[in-house]
Amino acid sequence: MFPFTNFINDDWIDGDLFDTDIVTPITGTSGNDLILSDAGLNEMQGLEGDDLLIGGPGTNTFIGGEGNDVLNGLSGYSILEESGDYSFTLSDSQLIADDGSGTVYTDLLFGMDEADLHATGTGDHTIDATAFSGTTIINVDDGNNTILGSQQRDNILGGIGNDTVEGNGGDDAITGFDGNDLLKGNAGADSINGGDGDDTLRGGAGKDTLSGGNDNDSIFGGGKDDAILGGLGDDTLSGGIGEDFIDGEFGTDTLSESGDFDFVLTDTSLTTTDSAGNVEVDTLVDIEDAILEGGIGSNTIDASGFSGTTTLQGKAGADTLIGGIGNDVIVGGALVDTLTSGSLADQDIFLYNMSSHGGDVITDFDTFGLFFGNEDMIHVQASGFAPTGGAAALSIGVLASNLLVDMAGNLGASSGFRYNAATGALFYDSDGGTGATGTSLLAALSNTPTLAALDGNIQVV
Numbered sequence: 050m051f052p053f054t055n056f057i058n059d060d061w062i063d064g065d066l067f068d069t070d071i072v073t074p075i076t077g078t079s080g081n082d083l084i085l086s087d088a089g090l091n092e093m094q095g096l097e098g099d100d101l102l103i104g105g106p107g108t109n110t111f112i113g114g115e116g117n118d119v120l121n122g123l124s125g126y127s128i129l130e131e132s133g134d135y136s137f138t139l140s141d142s143q144l145i146a147d148d149g150s151g152t153v154y155t156d157l158l159f160g161m162d163e164a165d166l167h168a169t170g171t172g173d174h175t176i177d178a179t180a181f182s183g184t185t186i187i188n189v190d191d192g193n194n195t196i197l198g199s200q201q202r203d204n205i206l207g208g209i210g211n212d213t214v215e216g217n218g219g220d221d222a223i224t225g226f227d228g229n230d231l232l233k234g235n236a237g238a239d240s241i242n243g244g245d246g247d248d249t250l251r252g253g254a255g256k257d258t259l260s261g262g263n264d265n266d267s268i269f270g271g272g273k274d275d276a277i278l279g280g281l282g283d284d285t286l287s288g289g290i291g292e293d294f295i296d297g298e299f300g301t302d303t304l305s306e307s308g309d310f311d312f313v314l315t316d317t318s319l320t321t322t323d324s325a326g327n328v329e330v331d332t333l334v335d336i337e338d339a340i341l342e343g344g345i346g347s348n349t350i351d352a353s354g355f356s357g358t359t360t361l362q363g364k365a366g367a368d369t370l371i372g373g374i375g376n377d378v379i380v381g382g383a384l385v386d387t388l389t390s391g392s393l394a395d396q397d398i399f400l401y402n403m404s405s406h407g408g409d410v411i412t413d414f415d416t417f418g419l420f421f422g423n424e425d426m427i428h429v430q431a432s433g434f435a436p437t438g439g440a441a442a443l444s445i446g447v448l449a450s451n452l453l454v455d456m457a458g459n460l461g462a463s464s465g466f467r468y469n470a471a472t473g474a475l476f477y478d479s480d481g482g483t484g485a486t487g488t489s490l491l492a493a494l495s496n497t498p499t500l501a502a503l504d505g506n507i508q509v510v
Contacts, residue, residue, distance in 0.1 A: 073086075073089060073090065073091050073092070074091075074092045074094070075091060075092065075093045075094070076094045076096065077093075077094060077095045077096045077098070077100055077114075078096060078097075078098070079096055079097040079098055080097075080098045081098040081099045081100060081116075082095055082096075082098060082100040082101070082102075083100070083101045083103075084100065084101070084102045084103070085103050085105070086103070086104050086105040086107070086109055087105040087106075087107070088105050088106050088107040088125075089105070089107040089108075090107060090108050091104065091105065091107060091108070091109045091110070092109075092110040092112070093109060093110065093111055093112065094112040094114060095112065095113045095114045095116065095118050096114045096115070097114060097115045097116055098114075098115075098116045099116045099117045099118060100113060100114070100116060100118045100119070101118070101119045101121070102118065102119070102120050102121065103121045103124075104121060104122045104123075104124055104125050104127055104160075105124055105125055106124045106125045107125045107126075108125055108126045108127075108128070109122055109124075109125050109126070109127050109128065110127075110128045110130050111127060111128065111129050111130065111161075112130045112131065113131065113144075113154075113156045115133075115154060116154060117154055117155050117156065117157075118154075118156045118157070119156070119157045119159075120156055120157070120158050120159065120161070121159045121160065122158075122159060122160040122161050122162070123159050123160035124160075126162050126163075127160050127161050127162050127163070128161070128162065128163045128164070128165060129144065129158065129161045129163070129164040129165065129166075130164075130165040130166075131144060131146065131156075131164075131165075131166055131167075132166070132167035132168075132169055133146065133148075133167075133168075133169055134148060134168070134169050134170035134172065135147055135148050135149075135154075135168060135174070136148075136149065136168065136174045136175045136176065137166050137168065137174075137175075137176045137177070137178075138175075138177045139164055139166065139176075139177065139178040139180070139181045139185075139199070140158075140180035140181055141158065141161070141180065141181060141182055141183075142157065142158055142159075143155055143156060143157055143158055144156040144158060144164075149172065161181075161183055162183045162184070163183050163184045163185070163186075164178065164181060164183060164184075164185045164186070164199070165185070165186040165187075166178070166185065166186070166187050166188070167187075167188045167189070168188070168189045168190065168194065169190050170190060170191065170192070171190070171191040171192055172191075172192045173192040173193045173194060173195075173210070174189060174192060174194045174195075175194070175195045175196075175197075176189070176194070176195070176196045176197065177195075177197045178197060178198055178199040178203070179197045179198070179199065179200070179217055181199040181200065182199065182200050182201065183199060183201055184199065184201045184202045184203065184204075184219070185198060185199045185201075185202075185203045185204070185205075186203075186204045186205075187203060187204070187205045187206070188205075188206045188208075189206070189207060189208040189212065190208045190209070191208055191209045191210055192208065192209075192210045193210040193211045193212065193213075193228075194207065194208060194210060194212045194213070195212070195213045195214075196212065196213070196214045196215070197214075197215050197217065198214075198215060198216040198217045198218075198219070198221055199217060199218065199219065200217060200218040200219065201218060201219040202219035202220050202221060202222075202237070203216050203217070203219060203221040203222070203223070204221070204222045205221065205222070205223045205224070206224050206226060207223075207224060207225045207226045207227075207228065207230055207232075207244070208226055208227065208228070209226065209227045209228055210227075210228045211228040211229045211230060211246075212225060212226075212228060212230045212231075212232075213230070213231045214230065214231070214232045214233065215233045215235055216233065216234045216235050216236075216237065216239055216241075216253075217235050217236065218235070218236050218237060219236070219237045220237040220238045220239060220240075220255070221234055221237055221239045221240070221241075222239070222240045222241075223239065223240070223241045223242070224241075224242045224244055225241075225242065225243045225244040225245075225246065225248050225262070226244045226245070227244060227245045227246055228245070228246045229246045229247045229248060230243060230244070230246060230248045230249070231248070231249045231251075232248060232249070232250050232251070233250075233251045233253060234251065234252050234253045234255065234257050234259075234271075235253040235254070236253055236254050236255060237253070237254075237255045238255040238256045238257060238273075239252060239253065239255060239257045239258070239259075240257070240258045241257065241258070241259050241260070242260045242262050243260065243261045243262040243263075243264075243266050243268075243280070244262045244263070245262060245263045245264060246262075246263070246264050247264050247265045247266060247282075248261060248262065248264070248266045248267075249266070249267045249268075249269075250266065250267070250268045250269065251269045251271060252269065252270045252271040252272075252275050252289075253271045253272065254271060254272040254273065255271075255272070255273055256273040256274055256275060256291075257270060257271065257273070257275045257276070258275070258276045258278075259275060259276070259277050259278065260278040260280055261278065261279050261280040261281075261282065261284050262280045262281070263280060263281045263282060264281065264282040265282040265283045265284060265300075266279065266280065266282060266284045266285075267284070267285045268284060268285070268286050268287065269287045269289060270287065270288040270289045270290075270291065270293050270295075271289045271290065272289065272290045272291060273290070273291045274291040274292045274293060274294075275288060275289070275291060275293045275294070276293070276294045277293060277294065277295045277296070278296050278298055279296065279297040279298045279299070279300065279302045279335075280298055280299065281298070281299045281300060282299070282300045283300040283301045283302060283303075284297060284300060284302045284303070285302075285303045285305050286302060286303065286304055286305065286336070287304070287305045287306055288306070288319075288331045289306075290329070291329065292329050292330055292331060292332075293331045293332070294331070294332045294334075295331055295332065295333050295334070295336065296333075296334040296335055297334065297335040297336050297337065298334075298335055299335075301337045301338065302335060302336055302337055302338070303336075303337070303338040303339065303340060304319065304333065304336045304338070304339040304340070304341075305339070305340040305341075306319065306321070306339075306340075306341055306342070307340075307341070307342035307343075307344070308321075308342075308343075308344050309323070309324065309343065309344025309345055309346045309348065310322060310323055310343070310344065310348060311348055311349045311350070311351075312341045312343075312348070312349075312350045312351065312352075313351045313354070314339055314341065314350075314351065314352040314354065314355045314359070314373070315333075315354035315355055316333065316336070316354070316355055316356055316357075317332065317333055317334070318330055318331060318332060318333055319331040319333060319339075324346055336357065337357045337358070338357050338358045338359070338360075339352065339355060339357060339358075339359045339360070340359070340360045340362075341359065341360070341361050341362070342361075342362040342364060343362065343363050343364045343365075343366065343368050343382075344364055344365065344366070345364065345365045345366060346365075346366045347366035347367045347368055347369075347384075348363065348364075348366055348368045348369075349368070349369040349370075349371075350363070350368065350369070350370050350371065351369075351371045352371060352372055352373035352377070352391070353371050353372070353373055353374075353391050354373065354374075355373035355374065355375070356373065356374040356375055357373070357374075357375045358373075358375040358376045358377065359372060359373050359375065359377045359378070360377070360378040360379075360380070361377060361378070361379050361380065362380040362382070363380065363381050363382040363386045364382045364383075365382055365383055365384070366382070366384060367384040367385055367386060367387075368381065368382060368384075368386045368387070369386070369387045369389075370386060370387070370388050370389070371389045371391060372389060372390045372391035372392070372395075372397050373391050373392070374391065374392045374394075374395065375392075375395055376395045376396050376397060376398075377390060377391065377395070377397040377398070378397070378398045378400055379397060379398070379399050379400070380399075380400045380401075380402070381399075381401070381406055381409040382406060383405075383406055385408045385409060385410065386409045386410070387409070387410045387412065388409050388410065388411045388412065389411075389412045389413055390411075390413050390414070390415060390425055391413075393413070393415050393417070396424060396425065396426070397415070397425045397426075398425070398426050398427075398428050399411060399414075399425070399426070399427050399428070399492065400428045400429075400430070400510075401427065401428070401429045401430065401433070401434075401491060401492075402430045402433045403430070403433035403434075404429075404433060404434045404435075404477045404479070404489055404491070405489070406433075407477065407489055407490050407491035407492060408489075408490045408491070408492070408493070409491075409492050409493070410492075410493045410495060411492050411493065411494050411495065412495045412496070413495070413496060414427075414492075414494045414495075414496060414498050414506075415498070416498045416499060416500070416504065416506055424504075424505075424506065425506070426505065426506055426507070426508055427475070427491075427492065427506060427507045427508070428508050428509075428510045429443070429477075429491075429507070429508075429509055429510070430510060431443050431444075431445055431509050431510065434464070434477060434479070434509075435479065436463075436464040436479050436480065436481070437464075437479040437480045437487055438479070438480035438481070438486075438487060439462075439480075440460075440462060440463055440464045440479065440480045440481035440482075440487075441462055441463040441464065441481070442463075442464065443463075443464055443465070443509045444509060445509050445510065446508065446509060447502070447503065447505045447507075447508050448465075448466070448502040448503075448505075448507045448508065448509065449502060450501075450502045450503050451463075451465075451502075452464075452465035452466060452502060453465065453466045453467075453468060453500060453501070453502035453507060454466075454467055454468075455467065455468060455469070455470065456468075456469050456485075457483070458483070459482065459483045460478055460481040460482060460483075461481055461482070462481055462482075463481050464477070464478060464479050464480065464481050464487075465477075465478055465481060466478065466491070466507060467488060468500050470497060470499065470500075471497065472493070472497065473493055473494035473495060473496065473497035473498070474490060474492075474493055474494075475490075475491045475492045475493075475494060475500070476488040476489060476490055476491060477489050477491045
């Protein structure tokens with residue numbers, strides 16, 4: 050640092066000549082400068098060289114510039130300001146600027162209350178302020194950048210690339226700008242806007258306001274009572290814990306929630322009840338689709354008051370799943386579930402991923418809509434219905450006419466299905482031929498509908 054080639058003291062400038070509300074700029078040289086400021090609003094810029102900048106009792110902005118500087122802001126309110134084609138690592142005691150090609154500057158910091166960092170250029174930069182206890186303003190230009198905020202309030206603006214941003218502590222304001230960004234608020238009551246691009250927004254533990262902006266975004270509220278706004282595009286929205294306000298706004302938007310809860314879904318609300326009886330109600334606006342998934346317990350998922358399309362999945366327990374007014378995909382789980390399609394005016398799909406997940410009770414399997422295109426269907430996942438005993442595997446598509454037989458019928462050399470029209474019991478037969486060997490109950494159709502293979506009620510996917 051020493052010796053200094055220049056000594057600059059703004060006491061040489063008559064303070065009476067300046068309004069105390071006007072910033073006094075103090076600019077160094079390309080050498081090693083010592084710059085002192087007095088009371089008032091001061092901006093000290095060291096430029097090149099290894100500089101010592103000492104702030105007075107007023108509000109001081111420190112711009113070290115290139116070189117290894119010492120910036121002392123202990124006397125007043127101090128703002129660190131740096132920009133350039135660098136990655137920055139900021140703590141309470143130092144700022145490291147690295148251009149990625151061997152040039153590294155380290156500034157020693159004392160008493161900084163706020164930092165304003167701007168990574169310029171087209172490269173991929175990392176700005177890490179996690180060890181800084183003050184507030185920040187952080188901006189980036191092009192490139193795919195990683196920004197980690199401070200322990201206090203951050204104001205972060207992403208760039209044109211695909212950025213990853215974490216606000217960390219404090220009530221943060223984060224804007225993704227352009228690109229497909231991952232934006233996380235973490236702790237604090239955060240405000241996050243995705244901007245352009247297909248963004249992922251995660252609020253965290255605080256009471257957050259999350260707006261997707263343009264394009265197709267995925268938004269997760271997290272803890273507390275969040276406000277979630279989809280914006281333009283087809284968005285996937287999840288409130289998480291708390292009583293949230295969720296507005297899909299424009300596009301075809303999907304509500305997605307999961308957990309070991311009972312769910313009741315309508316067009317205007319989602320009511321969630323846990324195993325202890327605790328109830329939370331989310332307010333819904335402009336939600337067209339919904340995906341609701343239970344947990345390890347025996348859950349009830351009731352979408353009968355919802356007019357959009359749904360996917361309902363029961364998971365591990367003995368679940369009760371009730372479809373809505375629109376087209377539903379209903380997926381049971383490992384135990385015996387009770388499945389209801391809901392409206393007879395829609396087309397619902399009961400999906401089985403594995404033959405071992407069978408045995409469900411389907412209360413209202415509808416085949417009357419066959420000629421109107423809204424009959425119910427059973428879809429079986431080919432990979433989960435393996436043949437045994439040398440039988441041929443199921444082929445993708447509508448079931449062949451000889452692969453749905455009655456209990457005494459002959460499936461020949463292929464695996465297939467047996468149906469007891471008197472009881473509504475539908476079985477998967479893994480080894481084909483005749484007889485009950487290799488059969489497992491897939492579903493019990495309570496209303497004993499008429500099934501025929503070529504009608505398309507059973508399809509392999």
